[in-house]
Amino acid sequence: MTYCVALKLDRGLVMMSDTRTNAGLDNISTFRKMHVWEKPGERVLTLMTAGNLATTQAVISILDERMKAPEEREPSIFAAPSMFQVARIVADTLREVIGRQADSGQKADAAFNATVLLGGQIAGGPVRLFLIYPEGNFIEASDDTPFFQIGETKYGRPILVRAFERTMSFEAAVKLLVVSFDSTIKANLSVGMPLDVALYEEGSLSLGTPWRMEANDAYYRTISEGWGDALKQAFDRLPDMELPTSG
Amino acid sequence: MTYCVALKLDRGLVMMSDTRTNAGLDNISTFRKMHVWEKPGERVLTLMTAGNLATTQAVISILDERMKAPEEREPSIFAAPSMFQVARIVADTLREVIGRQADSGQKADAAFNATVLLGGQIAGGPVRLFLIYPEGNFIEASDDTPFFQIGETKYGRPILVRAFERTMSFEAAVKLLVVSFDSTIKANLSVGMPLDVALYEEGSLSLGTPWRMEANDAYYRTISEGWGDALKQAFDRLPDMELPTSG
Numbered sequence: 001m002t003y004c005v006a007l008k009l010d011r012g013l014v015m016m017s018d019t020r021t022n023a024g025l026d027n028i029s030t031f032r033k034m035h036v037w038e039k040p041g042e043r044v045l046t047l048m049t050a051g052n053l054a055t056t057q058a059v060i061s062i063l064d065e066r067m068k069a070p071e072e073r074e075p076s077i078f079a080a081p082s083m084f085q086v087a088r089i090v091a092d093t094l095r096e097v098i099g100r101q102a103d104s105g106q107k108a109d110a111a112f113n114a115t116v117l118l119g120g121q122i123a124g125g126p127v128r129l130f131l132i133y134p135e136g137n138f139i140e141a142s143d144d145t146p147f148f149q150i151g152e153t154k155y156g157r158p159i160l161v162r163a164f165e166r167t168m169s170f171e172a173a174v175k176l177l178v179v180s181f182d183s184t185i186k187a188n189l190s191v192g193m194p195l196d197v198a199l200y201e202e203g204s205l206s207l208g209t210p211w212r213m214e215a216n217d218a219y220y221r222t223i224s225e226g227w228g229d230a231l232k233q234a235f236d237r238l239p240d241m242e243l244p245t246s247g
Numbered sequence: 248m249t250y251c252v253a254l255k256l257d258r259g260l261v262m263m264s265d266t267r268t269n270a271g272l273d274n275i276s277t278f279r280k281m282h283v284w285e286k287p288g289e290r291v292l293t294l295m296t297a298g299n300l301a302t303t304q305a306v307i308s309i310l311d312e313r314m315k316a317p318e319e320r321e322p323s324i325f326a327a328p329s330m331f332q333v334a335r336i337v338a339d340t341l342r343e344v345i346g347r348q349a350d351s352g353q354k355a356d357a358a359f360n361a362t363v364l365l366g367g368q369i370a371g372g373p374v375r376l377f378l379i380y381p382e383g384n385f386i387e388a389s390d391d392t393p394f395f396q397i398g399e400t401k402y403g404r405p406i407l408v409r410a411f412e413r414t415m416s417f418e419a420a421v422k423l424l425v426v427s428f429d430s431t432i433k434a435n436l437s438v439g440m441p442l443d444v445a446l447y448e449e450g451s452l453s454l455g456t457p458w459r460m461e462a463n464d465a466y467y468r469t470i471s472e473g474w475g476d477a478l479k480q481a482f483d484r485l486p487d488m489e490l491p492t493s494g
Contacts, residue, residue: 154402154434157434158402158403158430159478159482161433161434162474162475162478163478163479163482169487172487174488174490175482175487176482179482183405199490208491211491219486219488219489222486223485227409227481230481232409232410233481234474234477234480235410235422235477238473238474238477239422239466239473240416240421240422241421241425243417243418243421243446244455244456244458
């Protein structure tokens with residue numbers, strides 16, 4: 001499993017992904033699920049993947065190769081004129097890779113599936129955030145739904161629903177994601193540290209270096225431990241029920 | 248879908264279940280998923296079900312009929328000498344009902360599946376809590392894992408993991424369950440109000456009347472609204488991260 005979240009704030013994008021992959025419970029590895037492409041002043045693209053690792057690595061490799069051979073006719077996400085066109089290229093690539101596996105005589109084609117979050121900005125256009133499905137279609141984040149999750153989304157969702165605000169600072173947004181990831185990591189063995197984090201400030205057309213939060217990261221530990229206490233205090237302050245029976 | 252939780256406290260049992268059933272998104276009904284049998288001074292049995300409604304209703308009807316015809320040879324949960332034997336009877340009944348459906352030429356046997364939570368006490372024995380699987384085997388709550396969830400368990404799990412304590416009062420336990428159910432109801436359309444609640448005090452061998460918490464229940468509303476604010480305050484009090492980049 002995997003857990004990735006992208007928040008679309010008024011200030012820009014905040015993206016976080018875990019790094020655990022597993023094929024069974026006893027075959028666990030660490031792989032980067034966040035990929036970043038940047039042409040400073042012109043475009044910033046961030047991509048996070050959930051699903052079959054062979055599929056997502058193939059998608060990333062194809063996108064990478066096309067960028068390095070721009071003279072080829074193949075569409076490159078570095079040449080596409082808009083975020084929408086970038087999303088179409090990624091979606092088509094994803095569908096092709098899955099289709100190639102599914103057509104090759106293997107039966108478990110569902111197992112080749114993957115889902116992608118794509119966020120970024122191209123000069124002249126707004127920040128946009130897309131969720132791309134294995135079928136090759138995609139949806140875009142809106143004012144009503146300004147964040148997307150992929151992978152193991154359920155444990156970490158209630159806090160996002162309750163505490164997310166578009167006007168948040170990047171600092172508060174990272175805190176929110178740490179809480180959401182910590183709840184998920186505590187509940188599902190297939191989501192694990194370290195975490196990759198990327199911030200993109202709208203209009204900057206330049207991405208600060210994404211960084212990795214290790215399991216022993218001081219801030220992560222502060223939030224992970226503090227959140228348990230904070231939750232309990234919040235819980236204790238709510239009124240107990242007056243029971244209709246004596247029990 | 249469904250959401251049911253049973254907490255095993257030092258004081259006894261607290262059980263809560265939702266009442267929504269659905270066959271597709273446009274075929275929604277309200278059905279009781281909590282069933283209670285009581286012989287005051289001798290035994291108290293509480294049962295909650297998740298899964299195929301035809302299966303769970305058949306299980307309850309069979310258990311009911313056997314109790315009303317005690318002269319028959321069929322084992323009755325009212326005659327069984329221990330909670331373990333009650334669990335075996337329920338588990339066998341569940342497996343039989345599912346097997347009968349699965350053998351009758353229907354293909355989608357997974358769709359006939361159901362899971363059961365059984366809690367209670369029989370005079371001379373301790374309070375026990377079981378989770379019964381569709382295969383007819385079951386596990387028992389222990390000191391290490393003193394609560395069980397069935398149905399849509401993920402959204403409401405983080406708060407249980409963080410705030411549950413065996414030493415809780417019934418009042419606090421009901422509050423905890425309201426928070427857990429509220430998070431689930433907000434996230435999954437197939438879990439819905441009203442909620443059924445039952446409390447059993449260890450050694451009493453008598454069950455206070457289970458009650459139903461309606462959507463407009465004043466206490467439920469207080470917690471549902473108060474929890475959002477409390478969460479936000481708890482979240483705000485945690486320190487923001489000092490970002491390693493300027494964004």
